[in-house]
Amino acid sequence: MRNLALQDDYVEFGAFLTNESQTSVGKLYNVEQKISDGLAVSVNLAAQLTQLKSAEGIAISNLLLADSVLDISTDALALASANNSKNVRLSELHTLDSLYNELNTAYQAALMTKLQEALALNDAIIASSSYEQYEKTVNEIAIRQVLYQNGELTLAQVAILNAIATECPKYAGHGVYRARGLLNGCNEGNWSDDYTDCYPTPALIQEQELGNDIEERSSIISPLTGILTYPNPAKDWAFVRFPLGMDGLLMLHDLKGKSWKEIQFTKGDESNLVDLENVPSGVYICTVVTSNGERQATKLVVVKP
Numbered sequence: 001m002r003n004l005a006l007q008d009d010y011v012e013f014g015a016f017l018t019n020e021s022q023t024s025v026g027k028l029y030n031v032e033q034k035i036s037d038g039l040a041v042s043v044n045l046a047a048q049l050t051q052l053k054s055a056e057g058i059a060i061s062n063l064l065l066a067d068s069v070l071d072i073s074t075d076a077l078a079l080a081s082a083n084n085s086k087n088v089r090l091s092e093l094h095t096l097d098s099l100y101n102e103l104n105t106a107y108q109a110a111l112m113t114k115l116q117e118a119l120a121l122n123d124a125i126i127a128s129s130s131y132e133q134y135e136k137t138v139n140e141i142a143i144r145q146v147l148y149q150n151g152e153l154t155l156a157q158v159a160i161l162n163a164i165a166t167e168c169p170k171y172a173g174h175g176v177y178r179a180r181g182l183l184n185g186c187n188e189g190n191w192s193d194d195y196t197d198c199y200p201t202p203a204l205i206q207e208q209e210l211g212n213d214i215e216e217r218s219s220i221i222s223p224l225t226g227i228l229t230y231p232n233p234a235k236d237w238a239f240v241r242f243p244l245g246m247d248g249l250l251m252l253h254d255l256k257g258k259s260w261k262e263i264q265f266t267k268g269d270e271s272n273l274v275d276l277e278n279v280p281s282g283v284y285i286c287t288v289v290t291s292n293g294e295r296q297a298t299k300l301v302v303v304k305p
Contacts, residue, residue, distance in 0.1 A: 023128075024126060028122075028132065028135055031139050032139075034114050034117050034118035034121060035139070037114050038111045038113075045106075045107060048103055052096055052099060055096055056093065056096050059096065063086060063093070065085075066082040066085040067082075069081075069082035070083065070086070111146075116147065118139070119140065119143045119147065122140055123140070130172065131172050131175060132173070133255060133283070134164050134167070134175035135173055135174070135175035136175075137256070138161070138164060138175045138178045138179050140256070141153070141157050141160065141257075145157075154257065156251075156253050156259065157257055158183065158187050158295075159251065159253060159287040159297050161179040161182055161187075162179075162187075162287075162295065162297045163285040163297040163298065164176055165180045165183060165189060165191055166191060166297070167299075168193055168197070169193065169198075170193070170198050170199060229298055232299075233302065233303045234302055234303070235302070236275075236276050236277050237273055237274060237276055238273075238274050238276060239273055240274055240288070246267050246292065247266050247267050248288055248290040248291055249263070249265075249288070249289045250262070250263040250264075250272060250286070250288050251287045251288075252279070252284050252300070253285050254282055254283070254284055255282070255283055260279050260284065261274055261279075276302055280302070280304065281302055282302055283302075284302060285298075285300075
């Protein structure tokens, strides 16, 4: 799309664009472009900001010079001149600050317009696969984070992004990487795509031992490292197994962040039955937050007849 010279080398590109323009693929691309256009600073705006910064630097230097004269001089004429210069520079800085605020307000207004358009486009998309739904979900969270949440993420959004971030991008698409990018700072996790059917590295050779019954047994025991939901897909109910010996909260959200279930559990509970009778078919994020602040999430698919 951004290299016209290459388009001439691929005669099928025009037909591809035509065919995909009204599909979810083309619409997701349009959403991404709207977001990029909104965040981009125009060449004209960048030039104006550079000029303002330069003028501000000169004004500050002259203001400091006037202050130094006022601090050390005893000459009445020099003091009067320095005081006049200081007042002029202060007025100049006030004007420059007002101009900057006007430019920033214009930029913010343009950004909000583009993001609102992107959100409307995104909402209208009907995802035809899980990876398209992931991308649509991440788009919505990213846009709402800027539009309505002052750059912050809600706990529900963090849980949803965590669940998407743990997916294999080989099948779940680049929405996985975008979810990981949104989870920065204290929400950032350690994700690995090194597992079977994703992008595994060669397995290490594990020591094996043979019992007297000639049956081979592994000498390495893998502990439970996450929550488990079963059956999955589920219909009217599902069991959720937690880490043992901890209190906490079990939450069930859909991919739009709507909460469907919140269940408290105690350190004595090994699993909990989640009633899904009034939960419609769809993909949900099941999140467990333990009393020590640890958070684990997994995907639960609900299928109703």
